[in-house]
Amino acid sequence: MLANKKILLLEDDIVDVMTIKRAIKQLKISNELIVKENGEEGLAYLKDLKDLPGIIFLDINMPKMNGIEFLGHLKEDKQWAQIPVVVLTTSKDQQDKLATFSKGISGxxxxxxxxxxxxDMIETIKSYWDMSEHPY
Amino acid sequence: MSETLLYIEDDEIDILTLKRLLGKSSDITLVICKSFSEAKSLDLHNYDAILSDSNLPDANYEKLEAYLPKDKTQFISGSEIEYAKVWIKPITEDQLNSLFQKNPILNMQYIKDLADGEIEYEQEMIDTALKVLPERWEELKTASTDLAALKKAAHKTKSSYRVCGIDNSLIYKLESLNDSEFSNTQKTQNLLLQIEQQISSAIKELKNLKN
Structure with a gap:
């Protein structure tokens, strides 16, 4: 279960980061939120990390390494591949949906x-992962 | 239809300044009132907007603020008032137009829901939007000759639009341009021009919310 595991947010837009931080605060979610601005920074953070995040909130359109490229690297690693990833995006693009689901996202x-x-959406995601069994 | 502006001001130079600005607009009827006691004798329901000096010989800001209708009064002052949202003289054309703005670009509901009554946070979001919107416009402008980059920039702009409650139909149009539409330079430029005006108006409204 998500318990007190960290939440990793990969998002480069300051407005979206503020919005997510605010929602987490208002929902009294106590999990630590780690914010990284792109896929490269996300991978660098995960490298050598023993206490893996309980969930990753992933934006798709980011500079340097976008969300889809990040997923490719994440799923190549045996341990990282177990981390549930939920894409949070404004993209309704069918190709983005197919590309991310085919790389094993959870939502x-x-x-x-x-x-x-x-x-409400953030609360639902949190509730779901509080109830669901976790791979590690 | 003509709009009526009540200007409560005792300083002749400031009155002349406003009259000169209004000279460009035939849609606004100006009524001048030079004291608080005179203002009290008027039916304030008759005015679409009220612009008031924050310090009159017979009333200070507190007294005026308590009496004048909050929903249509804007205060103006020669110097900043620490605890009040006043404009600093002289009034600008943009400020004057904003007094009658019936169809604002912004919808502050998202920010108000985010702030949940916390004024400081609301101001922080307004500051952030004021910082981010010009950056988004610059990105759109820079990307205007490259369809892939333009779509990316349009996509990125959506978050700022969403938070500021700006109608995003133009941004969606830009994001969904295909190659043949994009090759119609005039169409792309028109879209960008409209978006520039939208962002520029949004910035003005945000600044007014701060002043």
């Missing part, structure tokens, strides 16, 4: 226009 969430709905 694909389109950020709603309404903040309260977005907050």
């Amino acid at each position: 694909y969430m389109i950020k709603p226009v309404d903040y309260l709905q977005f907050k």
Whole structure:
């Protein structure tokens, strides 16, 4: 279960980072949130990390290494491949959905226009991963 | 239809400044009132907007603020008032137009929901939007000759639009341009021009929310 494991957020947009941080604070989610701005930084963070994050929130469009490229690297690693990844994006692009699901993501969430709905979405993801058994 | 502006001001030079600005607009009827006691004798429901000096010979800011309708009054002052949202003289054309803005570009609901009553956080989000929106426009402008880069920049702009409650249909159009549409330079440039105006108006509205 997610318990007190860290949440890793890969997002380069400051407005989105602020929004997610705010939702987590308002929902009183106590898991530590680690923010990295792109796939490269995400991989560098995971390298040599013993206490893997309980979940990764992943944006697709990021500079240097985008979300899909990041997923490719993540799933090549035996340990990292077990980390549940939920895509948080504004992209409704079918190709993005196919590319990320085929790389083993656990969910694909389109950020709603309404903040309260977005907050509900984060709460639902958290509740689901609190209930679900975790691979490690 | 003409809009009516009540200007409460005792300084002749400031009155002249406003009249000169209004000279460009035939849609606004100006009513001048030079004191608080005179303002009290008027039916304030008759005015679409009220612009008031924050310090009159017979009333200070507190007294004026308590009396004038909050939903349509904007204060203006020769110097900053630490605890109040006042504009600093002289008034600009953009500020004047914003007094009558009926169809704002922004919808502050998202930010208000985020802030959940925390004024400081709301201001922080406004500051962030003021920083990010010009950056997004620069990215769009820079990418304007490269379809893939333009789509990427448009996609990135959506988050800022969402938070500021700006209608994102133009951004969606830009993001979904195909090769043949993009080769129609005029169409792309028109879209970008409209987006530039949208962002520019949003920035003005955000600045007004700060001042």
